[in-house]
Amino acid sequence: MTFVFDPAPTVSVPVVGSPLRFPVHRIYCVARNYVDHAIEMGQIGREAPFFFMKPADALVVVNAGDTADLPYPSLTHNLHHEIELVVAIGKGGKNIKAVDAHQHIFGYAVGLDMTRRDLQNEMKKQGRPWCIAKGFDHSAPIGPITLVADAGDITQAEIALQVNGVERQRSQIAKLIWNIAETIEHLSAAWALQPGDLIYTGTPAGVGAVVPGDLLTGSITALGDLTLTVQAA
Structure with missing residues (x-):
């Protein structure tokens, strides 16, 4: 097969303890999936889950x-x-x-859903899609993938983010509104999930702005840290 130009290389994520890499197909994201963050964003009550997507090449892959x-x-x-x-x-x-969802999970990673909040707010006011606010270049940092067998009971894991050493976000995975299995059930009713898909499962309260020079350190129990420095445009 001959292409009109060379295809882009496959986006992939390292796997902890393995020389093999995880090739990425699609990135699905769950919106407002922690109670405290839903309230923070103006939503009260358990609404039906809804999703948005990011392109695979929006990943910023960070090695351990x-x-x-x-x-x-x-x-x-x-x-x-x-x-x-x-x-x-x-x-x-x-x-x-949902009862079968665990059979489809390869592993877990720490991720960041970076958001151009001012653009998102403007799109909401106009009733327009959020793509420009969510699916931009470098909007999906991710650390290495830890195999399910090595991650322990992920439902009991702590999730946290520090900016310049000051804690901004902290919660427990158990506080997801729609848990991992339920999310997979809902997603797979709308799309045929494929090997290589990534699901960003939602963020707890405490989201906030960052500026060039800031050091971000995200962590989830048993998955290690995800560390990035915001660079000037």
């Missing part, structure tokens, strides 16, 4: 122990951090039941 550069994006003056548990799908499927 490294500090990566996170370029400050264009068109915004209000770039927000959102620390998230990322679920890596290893076995695809359609209409997966």
Whole structure:
């Protein structure tokens, strides 16, 4: 097969304890999936889950122990951090039941859903899609994937984010409004999940702005740290 130009290389994420890498297919994100963050964003009550997507090449892949550069994006003056548990799908499927969801999970990682909040707020006012606020270049930092067997009971894990050593976000994965299995059930009813899909499962309260020079350190129990420095545009 001959292409009109060379295809871009496959986006992939390292796997802890393995020389193999996880090739990325799609990135799904769950919106407002912690009670405290939903309230923070003006929502009360358990609404039906809803999703948005990011392109695979929006990932900023950070190796274990490294500090990566996170370029400050264009068109915004209000770039927000959102620390998230990322679920890596290893076995695809359609209409997966929550009780069977664990069979489809390859592993877990620490991720950040970076958001151009000013643009998102403007899109909301106009009733327009959020793509420009969520799916921009470098909007999805991620650390290495830890295999399910090595992650322990992820539902009991702590999730946290520090900016310049000061804690901004902290919660427990158990406080997800729609838990991991339920999320997979809902997602797979709308899309046929594929091996290589990543699910950003939502962020707790405490989201806020970052500026060039800030050091971000995200962590989830048993998954290690995700560390980045925000760089000037």
